[in-house]
Amino acid sequence: MDKTYTSLQKKFNNDFELSQKINKTFKELMTMIFKEKRIYQETFCEKTDLSPMTFSRLKNGEIPKMKTLIAFCISFEIGIQTVLILLNAMGHSFIMGDRVHYAYSYLITNYSGTSIYECNRILEALGIEEKYLLKENSR
Numbered sequence: 001m002d003k004t005y006t007s008l009q010k011k012f013n014n015d016f017e018l019s020q021k022i023n024k025t026f027k028e029l030m031t032m033i034f035k036e037k038r039i040y041q042e043t044f045c046e047k048t049d050l051s052p053m054t055f056s057r058l059k060n061g062e063i064p065k066m067k068t069l070i071a072f073c074i075s076f077e078i079g080i081q082t083v084l085i086l087l088n089a090m091g092h093s094f095i096m097g098d099r100v101h102y103a104y105s106y107l108i109t110n111y112s113g114t115s116i117y118e119c120n121r122i123l124e125a126l127g128i129e130e131k132y133l134l135k136e137n138s139r
Helices: 003-022 025-036 040-047 052-059 065-074 081-090 099-113 116-125
Strands: none
Touching: 003 040, 025 052, 025 081, 040 052, 040 065, 052 065, 065 081, 065 116, 081 099, 099 116
C-alpha cells in the first residue's frame, strides 16, 4: 500500500477510535443520566406522569417517542445541550420549522423543572394539538 494511504489509514483509525470514546449510544447516555441524577421508578412516574413500563424502557435504553423524552428531560431539568445530544443519539433532532418541535425546545429552555401538567397547559395555550401533549401514550 502506498505510504500516503498508510498514513491516511492510521489517521482515520485514530480519529475513529477517539470518536468511539466520546460518542455514546442512547443507552449509555441514559444509564449515565439515571445514575447521576439518582432516578428511581417512583420519582420518575411522579415527576413525568409516565408509566413504570416507560421507566423500565428508558432505563434500559430503549428509544422513546420524542414527547416521552421531552417529558423526562423537563421533569429532571436536563439542559437543552444534553437534550440535543440525546436526540442525536436517537437519530433525531429538533426541526425548528415544526411548530411542535419548536414548542418542545421552548419548554426545555424556559420551563425546565415545571410540572408536566403545567407544560401541557402551556402547549395547549400555544395551540399544540392534544396528541402532542406530554402525557403517557405508551412508549
